[in-house]
Amino acid sequence: MLYAMGATPRLGKVADGTALTDFDEIAIAHQLSTQTSVAHGVWRDHKLNLLDTPGATAFILDSRLALRAAETALIVLDAHNGVEIGTETVRQYAAEFNLPCFVFINKLDKEQTDVESCLQVLTEQCDLRPVLLQIPIGIEKQFRGLVDVVRQRAFLYQTDGSGAFVEADVPANLQTAVAKAREALIERVAESDDRLLETFFEQGTLTDEQVLAGLPAAIRSQSLTPVFLGSATLNIGIPQLLDALVSIAPDPAHVGGWLGMSPLDDNLVSPRHVTDDEPFAGYVFKTLDEQFNRISLCKIVSGILRPDSLVLNGSRGALEKVAALYTLQGRQLDKLTEAHAGDIVALTKLKDTHTGDTLCDKAAPVRFAPVTMPEPAISFAIEPKSRADEDKLSGAMLRILEQDGTLRYARDPQTREFILSGTNQQHIELTVERLKVRYGVEVAIHAPKVPYLETFKGRVEVHARHKKQTGGRGQFGDCKCIFEALPHGTGFRFVDKIVGGVIPQQFRPAVEKGILEAAEHGALAGYPVVDFQVELVDGSYHTVDSDELSFKLAGRKAFRAAMEKVKLVLLEPIMHVVVSVPNEFAGDAMSDLSTRRGRILGINAKGNRQIVEAHVPLGEMLTYATALNSLTSGRGSYTMRFAHYDEAPPQVTQRVVAEAQAAGRVRALEEV
Ligand SMILES: Nc1nc2c(ncn2[C@@H]2O[C@H](COP(=O)(O)OP(=O)(O)OP(=O)(O)O)[C@@H](O)[C@H]2O)c(=O)[nH]1
Numbered sequence: 208m209l210y211a212m213g214a215t216p217r218l219g220k221v222a223d224g225t226a227l228t229d230f231d232e233i234a235i236a237h238q239l240s241t242q243t244s245v246a247h248g249v250w251r252d253h254k255l256n257l258l259d260t261p262g263a264t265a266f267i268l269d270s271r272l273a274l275r276a277a278e279t280a281l282i283v284l285d286a287h288n289g290v291e292i293g294t295e296t297v298r299q300y301a302a303e304f305n306l307p308c309f310v311f312i313n314k315l316d317k318e319q320t321d322v323e324s325c326l327q328v329l330t331e332q333c334d335l336r337p338v339l340l341q342i343p344i345g346i347e348k349q350f351r352g353l354v355d356v357v358r359q360r361a362f363l364y365q366t367d368g369s370g371a372f373v374e375a376d377v378p379a380n381l382q383t384a385v386a387k388a389r390e391a392l393i394e395r396v397a398e399s400d401d402r403l404l405e406t407f408f409e410q411g412t413l414t415d416e417q418v419l420a421g422l423p424a425a426i427r428s429q430s431l432t433p434v435f436l437g438s439a440t441l442n443i444g445i446p447q448l449l450d451a452l453v454s455i456a457p458d459p460a461h462v463g464g465w466l467g468m469s470p471l472d473d474n475l476v477s478p479r480h481v482t483d484d485e486p487f488a489g490y491v492f493k494t495l496d497e498q499f500n501r502i503s504l505c506k507i508v509s510g511i512l513r514p515d516s517l518v519l520n521g522s523r524g525a526l527e528k529v530a531a532l533y534t535l536q537g538r539q540l541d542k543l544t545e546a547h548a549g550d551i552v553a554l555t556k557l558k559d560t561h562t563g564d565t566l567c568d569k570a571a572p573v574r575f576a577p578v579t580m581p582e583p584a585i586s587f588a589i590e591p592k593s594r595a596d597e598d599k600l601s602g603a604m605l606r607i608l609e610q611d612g613t614l615r616y617a618r619d620p621q622t623r624e625f626i627l628s629g630t631n632q633q634h635i636e637l638t639v640e641r642l643k644v645r646y647g648v649e650v651a652i653h654a655p656k657v658p659y660l661e662t663f664k665g666r667v668e669v670h671a672r673h674k675k676q677t678g679g680r681g682q683f684g685d686c687k688c689i690f691e692a693l694p695h696g697t698g699f700r701f702v703d704k705i706v707g708g709v710i711p712q713q714f715r716p717a718v719e720k721g722i723l724e725a726a727e728h729g730a731l732a733g734y735p736v737v738d739f740q741v742e743l744v745d746g747s748y749h750t751v752d753s754d755e756l757s758f759k760l761a762g763r764k765a766f767r768a769a770m771e772k773v774k775l776v777l778l779e780p781i782m783h784v785v786v787s788v789p790n791e792f793a794g795d796a797m798s799d800l801s802t803r804r805g806r807i808l809g810i811n812a813k814g815n816r817q818i819v820e821a822h823v824p825l826g827e828m829l830t831y832a833t834a835l836n837s838l839t840s841g842r843g844s845y846t847m848r849f850a851h852y853d854e855a856p857p858q859v860t861q862r863v864v865a866e867a868q869a870a871g872r873v874r875a876l877e878e879v
Pocket residue numbers: 220221222238239240241260261262263283313314315316317437438439440441
């Protein structure tokens with residue numbers, strides 16, 4: 208499209224690193240788009256901003272961020288493969304943002320292409336109402352061009368990739384097919400509007416002008432999805448697609464407003480319309496980390512933005528200086544003197560503005576809701592290979608996270624591992640590759656440890672005394688405590704029940720401290736002990752020898768003594784898992800969850816998919832991504848988040864205890 212608009216001097220290809228929008232080192236190495244990039248061109252006096260979004264599952268969430276800034280979703284299909292996993296996903300995103308779709312069936316030069324079956328799956332799997340606006344001339348190796356169904360004109364292309372074509376009459380052998388497609392189109396347009404339907408009944412048909420006039424509204428209301436045809440590599444069909452985009456795609460000025468909220472609370476303020484006449488407001492839909500620049504991509508929702516403006520970040524309540532404005536063409540920045548409503552601009556060096564933030568006129572504060580992102584489905588522990596790698600890791604991860612809003616990165620407070628979470632394994636692997644090639648940080652990845660916890664059952668009273676006499680001043684601490692299990696999720700409670708001064712006030716917190724320190728490593732498998740109460744009921748002290756340390760050590764001893772007398776219990780993290788699968792895989796997906804000790808909470812139909820919700824132990828989910836993938840031929844997806852801890856069944860407890868003993872964690876700790 209960029210080549211046809213004259214925005215780039217050559218027809219780029221991701222494979223040779225010449226695609227204007229696939230410049231990233233990882234994108235070129237793996238020949239797939241890894242993130243949204245922007246480019247633009249002019250066609251028939253209209254500026255078209257193109258957001259080229261990734262289709263691979265690993266990066267498809269980035270498309271979700273970009274769709275928020277778009278008015279039309281142009282879904283590109285491979286004529287041979289038809290609807291793919293990414294097609295279904297972006298279709299769902301477009302539906303969430305209420306975006307009308309265009310479909311371009313690409314690669315018609317390939318073998319075994321089938322436009323009809325593409326339409327069928329678009330209807331069945333994508334819940335679209337596709338209507339052909341073009342008929343192909345020739346198929347596979349003979350693919351030469353197309354016929355415009357509305358105007359009934361043929362476009363015959365040269366097959367040398369030059370994009371040169373001639374306009375001609377409809378070839379005789381295609382007249383019936385064109386008439387049929389035309390009829391289907393007219394009926395669909397008529398159905399989309401009561402007045403047109405009346406005219407249709409009166410006239411028995413619609414004129415070309417009536418069809419063209421009715422199409423934008425029909426597309427906007429999604430009564431139909433126009434389908435175009437071509438071949439990107441042979442450069443066939445692109446001018447016709449561009450013509451359609453400028454003539455029948457929804458005009459930003461007419462797509463309704465953006466719901467605005469008050470920056471202070473969630474109260475709605477009046478919506479913003481895509482017009483220069485309203486105060487400036489923009490939405491930052493993506494941040495790029497390019498050439499040492501942090502580039503914020505901003506959709507101008509309303510008003511005009513000029514360089515050297517002081518604007519308000521409505522999402523954070525801080526002022527932000529916009530020194531310069533640029534258009535971004537792939538990776539090239541070009542200065543702009545002003546930008547108007549509906550346009551997309553690149554801003555650099557913003558101080559504290561991030562993906563999802565709103566920038567606005569100080570005098571007319573507003574905030575747009577950011578795109579909500581699902582929790583990442585998969586987590587890996589990453590381990591720096593050297594000390595130098597560890598030093599650079601967090602800085603590099605910060606920059607990667609800013610750019611890829613679909614990743615999560617945190618240190619597990621319990622296992623101390625660096626946890627990187629993302630969409631799937633490829634997403635994590637390519638992020639690790641990016642860490643290495645761009646930031647020079649090498650890490651190894653492995654399955655994260657499951658953060659088990661421990662607790663116990665019942666109630667027990669213990670008496671512990673720490674006493675040491677080694678010349679000089681001795682140590683003396685003595686306490687009597689009642690340990691009692693609390694309901695899961697309660698945490699720890701310390702109750703001071705000392706009457707009088709059997710233990711002086713200043714030493715009592717030391718007992719608690721000692722117990723808490725000891726509870727960091729449970730006696731069962733070395734995991735933290737939680738959900739219990741300790742009542743400090745009695746004790747004694749020595750005027751000279753007692754000090755804080757002595758009472759802390761007494762507290763530790765009390766904890767150990769108590770753990771020997773109660774029944775220890777292992778707690779495992781339970782995840783809330785939401786799985787989305789096409790109808791035909793629902794049964795298999797549910798039985799698979801059951802074998803993972805999952806408890807099904809509910810199942811709901813959504814279009815042609817089933818959404819299964821379940822509680823499943825984390826320990827059983829570490830291999831789930833791969834399993835779901837093979838179970839559903841890649842068409843299933845899932846998200847999960849932590850729900851609660853639950854008692855682990857005996858076989859899991861035995862395994863975890865055996866592992867802890869083999870690793871020397873348990874015995875070693877008991878010796879302390
Ligand atoms: N035969 C044929 N191959 C094509 C055509 N268009 C693209 N390709 C090839 O298909 C492959 C994928 O093309 P891309 O442009 O990366 O596709 P994409 O949809 O941007 O892919 P992602 O962004 O990674 O989801 C490349 O090898 C292209 O050369 C076409 O019209 N015909």
